[in-house]
Amino acid sequence: SQRGGSVVTYVKYGDEVNSPIIEKGEADYILSFEQLEAARWLPFLKKDGKMIVNTQQMDPMPVVMGKAQYPAGVLDAIRKAGADVTDVDALSLAVQAGSSKAVNVVLMGVLAAKTDIAYDVWMNAVKQTVPPKFLELNLKAFELGYKYE
Structure with a gap:
């Protein structure tokens, strides 16, 4: 696309x-x-x-x-x-995490907070799929989404 x-x-x-x-x-x-x-x-x-x-x-x-x-x-x-x-405003949260390209992970964090899937399952998925050089950024983006009210 x-x-x-x-x-x-x-x-x-x-x-x-x-x-x-x-x-x-x-x-x-x-x-x-x-x-x-x-x-x-x-x-x-x-x-x-x-x-x-x-x-x-x-x-x-x-x-x-x-x-x-x-x-x-x-x-x-x-x-x-x-x-x-x-x-x-996932774009602002992604920028706060370190990159505008992390909007997807922010939205995933918001979703995770609304489902019955355990937090650790989501965190392990991020850790297993994100390359090491982008891991800290994506974990922060996920957290910002997860804690969004």
Whole structure:
């Protein structure tokens, strides 16, 4: 994908997973790096599902080209549609951790605090998958997300 472009990743876990695809109305959680992307994927959230949304706004091409304006009140509209939304300035927290590229790990930390998966499981996953030279940064980003209120 292209930086700034849309990327979708599905994660399913449980005793029995028959397909990696999540259908509309089935997602327990949706993590979104950008508000319009959150709105776009809202139909996939189940009724009692939760969204974790980075407050950053990334202008889509029509806005960049001056042919449209970024819509106001995106998060409010998502909430009015019935979604349980946690909005977080993940970009600022990532920068605080040491790099704007750690937004994903900040969002993962916010998610971890909301699930019943043990904290140590998340920490071990970070330690096992992140290269040593980026580990301290990513652990800090995870912690900032995990402690986010």
